[in-house]
Amino acid sequence: MNELFSFIVKNSKWFVFTFFVVISCMLLFRDDPYRQHVYITSAGKLASTAYKSANNVTSYFNLHEINEDLNRNNAELQARIAALEENLDALREAAFTDTLVPDSGVPPFSFIVAHVINNSIARPYNYLTVNKGSADGVRPELGVIDRNGVVGIVSNVGTHSARVISLLNPHFRLSCKIKRSDYFGSLVWDGKNPTEAVLEELPRHTVFKVGDTIVTSGYSAVFPPGLPVGVVLDDDTDKNQNFFTLRVRLLADFTTLSNVQVVVNNHADEIRALSAGEENDSKKNPFGN
Template identity: 55%
Template sequence: MRNLLNFFLKYSSWLVLAFFIVVSCVLLFSRNPYQRHVWLTSAGTLSGAVYDAANNVTGYFNLREINDDLQRRTASLEAEVVELRRRLAVYQQAALRDSLAADPETSRFRFIIASVINNSVSRPFNYITIDKGETDGIRPEMGVMDQNGIVGVVNVVSPHYARVISLLNPNFRLSCKVKGGEVFGSMVWDGKSPGEALLEELPKHTRFRKGDTIVTSGYSAVFPEGIPVGVIMGNARGEDDNFFTLRIRLFTDFNSLSTVKIISNTDIDEIKAVEAESRQSQEQ
């Protein structure tokens, strides 16, 4: 009690001054509308600034919680994307199987579905790697295609993987013809564009028009007859006396290869045996 009394005695002048200031302000603002308006406006501005600063501080401390929540949501979305990609791959493979089953011309051919795990399109000699190998029935010299057209031919096989010579490789040649015709030429990539190739050695008497479809000729044991390859864009270079050279726009989009099918000819061993016997008889 003594300390309290000493406090009032020590600061009595300041307390009296504060009392009169408060009384003066009350009288001033209660009796003068203009001063009251100014006071309320200033007080509102000050309190708004205080509240805004407090809100910023609170928001800053809530950032960690918000960031954690965003990370959880991002992880959940990434998991959904992975699952959707897996389902899409399953649906693509099912669609390929259905399309093959509906084609009676492919009865002597068996098709193996594979995914592309490596692919080049801009090199002078391009190759593709797939995730199926010898244990899956893949052998060298098997044809490879996708849902749009020809992709290439298998040339190297390991137990679980295989390398494919891409159509975008000058070492790969494909026997083709104009759809509906019988004469054939040889398709080869000239290295200019991953979406185009040349059809060479097409006999001069062949009838065609710009926009006609080019398909496989069937004159090999690798690809069935009639697989779409591309469309005629026009003459690629000057005509010689006996043959056309045409520029072809390819159906296969090599920049977005994902799922392919490997073509296994069930009669390949018999065909090779007959051809080998024929060569031996000619050599004798």
């Protein structure tokens, strides 16, 4: 017994070393971003407090660009309002002859404005932290957009902060379509460049041109359909493959992210309940007897 004890003391440094290496490896290889405890992410109290105070200073740096983007956005929206008003007038005329059936009273999407307090772009898995949390209505698996396009999806939520899986993270695949032709594929970051991603799994007969806009498909309950994501740069397809792979320039500028909106889908529970029902049904006998 004494010998065992002295052996442990003599080699204690190896035991300590192994212990910490094992803990580190456990943290390292448990890589599902949704299963992590909020305290060991940047949405935890410790990190988010530090980031918030630093952000009080740095948030002023990009105001010029943000302002320009907002002006442009505003102009586009005004043009859309004008077009929609025209449409509305036409519909009003039509309403004399036809009756429009109103949809459900709840607007399908609402938005929570948040501020990015931490952001990374140079790592293989990038995350950002925003200053709104469960107290503000943010929940895991909500989409995050900024004024230019899709930014990411919420993974962990603290009381007043949340960690978002950036689009620059291979854990996040986004269902997208080409705006002009409605062919859809899945957008994922390939780790090379923070301004580009690849759109994969497009059917071989897809029609596209360089410069086509890529928008969200709306097939998931996370993002509304038609949100801009990027612009086609070029074709990156291997000749022998059955699917197209396109390089896409992302519209959201991840190097200067500051104000973002968390997308709340008010019908998400309903959609989820329906698809859960579908899964249950498929487990049962499809003919019900």
